[in-house]
Amino acid sequence: MAIVLGPNRYGKAETRLVQVTRDGDTHGLTEFTVGTALSGDLTATHLTGDNAGVLPTDTMKNTVYAFAKQHGAGQPEAFALLLARHFVGTQPQVVRARVTIEATGWERLGPHSFRRKGDFTRLCAVTVEESFTQVVSGLKDLVVLNSTASEFHGFRRDRYTTLAETTDRILATEVDARWRHLSDTTDWAESFEKAKDAMVNAFVNTYSLSLQQTLFSMGSRVLESRPEIAEIRLALPNRHHYLADLSPFDLANPGEVFIAGDRPYGLIEGTVTRDDAPPARAEWYL
Amino acid sequence: MAIVLGPNRYGKAETRLVQVTRDGDTHGLTEFTVGTALSGDLTATHLTGDNAGVLPTDTMKNTVYAFAKQHGAGQPEAFALLLARHFVGTQPQVVRARVTIEATGWERLGPHSFRRKGDFTRLCAVTVEESFTQVVSGLKDLVVLNSTASEFHGFRRDRYTTLAETTDRILATEVDARWRHLSDTTDWAESFEKAKDAMVNAFVNTYSLSLQQTLFSMGSRVLESRPEIAEIRLALPNRHHYLADLSPFDLANPGEVFIAGDRPYGLIEGTVTRDDAPPARAEWYL
Amino acid sequence: MAIVLGPNRYGKAETRLVQVTRDGDTHGLTEFTVGTALSGDLTATHLTGDNAGVLPTDTMKNTVYAFAKQHGAGQPEAFALLLARHFVGTQPQVVRARVTIEATGWERLGPHSFRRKGDFTRLCAVTVEESFTQVVSGLKDLVVLNSTASEFHGFRRDRYTTLAETTDRILATEVDARWRHLSDTTDWAESFEKAKDAMVNAFVNTYSLSLQQTLFSMGSRVLESRPEIAEIRLALPNRHHYLADLSPFDLANPGEVFIAGDRPYGLIEGTVTRDDAPPARAEWYL
């Protein structure tokens, strides 16, 4: 038996880039938080501290800022691909590059004025090797709520089950979604907007008997409407709303006043996929 | 010399209320996080643990939910006034009640479907005694940015000053604003929206030589347009954006690529007031 | 009626300083997060953007690092006094300086090795004008729990009261304490340690009929043992632990299994003071 180095990678996390584009007096604004991670033959630095194969993480940070100037930040997926291909293409010791981006949304207020949008964060994760490229898009922090059209009953019971069945409850969740693309070229902006809208529309329009049913509906709607997407993973916390018991005060409460719960919460995770999609080549959940 | 009890209060913090209002098939949604704090003669419980004058904080929580059913949550200021007056009016030992509310914004997606807005959080703090009432409204978490029209120069220097003067920089801040009303009745919804819009418009339209100048402009604009407001306090962190130095890579960077800084940050705090406003009767900053 | 500038201040928040002191091969480590805020005649910059009286916040940051080198970071209160006196003493336009410090604790692991302690954060806030100096020390994030020796009953009831009385409950809180010193010279390290220990000992050894009683006991014990302290303010959230109802499973639960609650929570705030203490000259809660 020997003790050996297993899988490893290194990089720069949370490089914060803001780019102003100037089209005459009208400015554009892009804000990305970029993470890079490189893999390859890194045994020497781990075993002896020989850094000859280690491009500094500081260099990765510099590259993010320099590439923004040279190529423009643009769409997250395209910028991540540029960066990942650069590292694999110029560093012979690098076998794989993974670049992740969180994009902050800004709403225009004037020619050079903006307000930060806080309704969700757009995400992407790109993995590049010499022989393949994988692009994952996604979003997080999107909170949606249906105040009715949600039931939960007919569930399995055991000795520890006390939950009452319900035919009318609030269904609320904070969407965390990641979807894997079939190729590395598409209209990233349109693809993202339409995928997001498909998910939200499915949430709104699904009469729900379980959050799992809503999840599958959301995922299916994305795949039905977006042929460029191979599969989608959703993690949906069930943000419980408990009907307040007002009976001690002789008040009825027919689905009006709720206690918003913090913890614990249900957590429903699932993948919806095309049965003919090629398998993922790299771990693809962000 | 004796050791004595000084100022004190107690209450329930962060009671999380969600109210669904049902107008036929079209639902409304209100989400408040409510804090209550009561003051009065509380010496006994502090000195001996005699709780005869202590209404439990659990009761305050119950009252929030019961009042939502009985009166409707409605506007934050009105709901806070209802609660505060209830405690002062029904509990003889309570001299002062302070109720604070954080209101989460929701955007309609359908008759019973909603998406959480994340662009800011609306606030209020109401203080009620038998002889006076004070209402403060406000907001936090509103991030705005001008990509130009901001300079900073002509400042004072000492031995430790190294900052370069600039005639073109990004000006960005996360607005934390609280304003004190002259009375306890107004159209709270309209007052809030118009005050917020006045602040944002002032930020957008002020050619800024300092964040202080922008602050005063924002506060003045609110008071000019809203006669019901006595004074306003703004806390404006200067969210620094540092121009990336791309000269080692032979790249010019004329105000395009920025490093978004985290810490430290400048913090500008100031009050704008009417010179004939009656003084605040209670500590009014939330 | 005119719209005028009211109270204001500006400064640099969250300047993060780490100082290594080298005594031969044995190193010391100090970590401070420093905030500075200056007040004085700042009308010009607010009204016209004339910055002639504005020492940049960037300069304040530089001063923190330079002073650490010149004088050593040392005890938080002493370092804050140095900085505050510097700004008031060298900037004629500055009438008041307020410096706050959060000190991160580190535990020694070796001659030059350390582990961060996470049990509490030490705080101080110093206010300096030409004619007076005020020093406040404190701590936050200290969580303590008694698993018994806590009762709550005999409280006031109204229509909305449903809470059951109890003669045995968990009492847990996250201590936020600030205490005002009578002078600006003492052994800051010893004073802090002993004040903290007095608070913790009082929490441990008070048989509690209310969290208010525990609060007063904690504050009194500090004043009794530390003559250099004029008064102390405590904010004690009541971290509720709810006895799990295991009766549906035919299990008794005599004070053993608890649900730790998040929100809402009780919040008890109070001051304990010497009746002959001179009044505070500046708002002293951090």
Add this chain to the structure above:
Amino acid sequence: MAIVLGPNRYGKAETRLVQVTRDGDTHGLTEFTVGTALSGDLTATHLTGDNAGVLPTDTMKNTVYAFAKQHGAGQPEAFALLLARHFVGTQPQVVRARVTIEATGWERLGPHSFRRKGDFTRLCAVTVEESFTQVVSGLKDLVVLNSTASEFHGFRRDRYTTLAETTDRILATEVDARWRHLSDTTDWAESFEKAKDAMVNAFVNTYSLSLQQTLFSMGSRVLESRPEIAEIRLALPNRHHYLADLSPFDLANPGEVFIAGDRPYGLIEGTVTRDDAPPARAEWYL
């Protein structure tokens, strides 16, 4: 092509358990935050909302509290195994159960008094199927720092490299470590303490030429000293400390005064493994 359900699971996240054990007048205290996730044939609920195979997440929460009473919370790994085996053993539709626990540390202050420790959080993740069991232990939030004995030079350079070489720097990281056990029985308490100590000792005693070298040293030391552990994964953010440039103030700064950085930060991730360890049967990173 058809759209189908892929991998999925569901459960209850962040169930907060506090258990008091009473040995006469001396109490013990255990605090766990428990997550459960079940997998099996869940197609029906996803496709049609038929919940006949869905044990409610509320039941999982109840089971946590009931098991604490029946079996005692005890060591995290043992309690997680109990829960996971219960779900797989009693629910025929459940093929796999995964239980994760975060354990909060408490330090004794008296027979029934405790202070929360904040130096790290202990973790475990247990996966149970009918045919195999996998136990992972770990910790997070442990911050360690060496003020010297760290160099970084000889690294690879490209067009975007500007980093200076150094032969003396601060090395600081926040350890996130997970280790997979070879079996499902051991002395969990001792195993955890010794693994933690081995990691910390390796950090302290490694003269470091790269954070990767330190990582491998930490992992190796754990495997060398703990035969029950198959492999270990470490994620080590490089918490950068930048030497403050005091030259504008004519002050030397030989490794004394540092700016603690927030973002970006290097992130080093790696696995150290026994070359004869059986492969993991389930995704094992928490």
